[in-house]
Amino acid sequence: MCSQNSAELFCSVCNKDMQNALALTDRPQARRHLEVAKAKIQSGIDNILCLGWYRWPLNSLIRSIKFHSRPDLCNLIGNWFVEEVLHSSRVLPDAIVAVPTTSWRYLIRGYNQSQLLTRYFSQNLGLLDLSYLLTRSHSYIPQRI
Numbered sequence: 573m574c575s576q577n578s579a580e581l582f583c584s585v586c587n588k589d590m591q592n593a594l595a596l597t598d599r600p601q602a603r604r605h606l607e608v609a610k611a612k613i614q615s616g617i618d619n620i621l622c623l624g625w626y627r628w629p630l631n632s633l634i635r636s637i638k639f640h641s642r643p644d645l646c647n648l649i650g651n652w653f654v655e656e657v658l659h660s661s662r663v664l665p666d667a668i669v670a671v672p673t674t675s676w677r678y679l680i681r682g683y684n685q686s687q688l689l690t691r692y693f694s695q696n697l698g699l700l701d702l703s704y705l706l707t708r709s710h711s712y713i714p715q716r717i
Contacts, residue, residue, distance in 0.1 A: 586629050624653070637685045646685060650692030657697060667700040668693055672708035 577583075624630050633649055636642040657664065670690035678684055687703060694701040 634685070638681070641681070643681075643683045643685065643688055646688040647692060650689055650696065653693065654696045664697060664699060667702045669706060670701075670703040672703075672706050674708050 626634070630649070633645050637645050637649075668690050670684065670686040673681075673684040673686065690701055690703055693699055
């Protein structure tokens with residue numbers, strides 16, 4: 573990933589960086605994520621748990637999944653996250669929900685990366701997958717960063 577020689581898919585430095593990126597965090601912070609904070613307050617949801625910070629190497633892996641046809645990397649991210657959860661004292665949520673994608677994006681990619689990750693977490697952590705409750709009503713500005 574970082575172009576260092578390694579017998580593994582990821583070198584020890586990238587593995588350590590991923591552990592730091594996956595530091596489990598309660599979100600949203602009201603000042604930084606106003607839209608999500610408002611939805612949380614109005615919905616009766618008592619907590620939102622974020623997969624990790626959108627920074628190296630997680631951001632690079634997510635871009636590869638989304639824009640370079642690498643859905644196989646969802647299992648790698650999922651495994652890292654499951655290991656992080658299993659070694660923490662965090663209380664797991666009652667359910668998990670994938671962010672819906674647009675029909676057009678699904679046709680182009682052939683998959684929804686959020687749904688792939690959600691399915692992995694549901695199967696490996698025993699979480700209830702409630703993704704069927706959400707639909708995408710329209711497209712927004714792309715998230716490319």
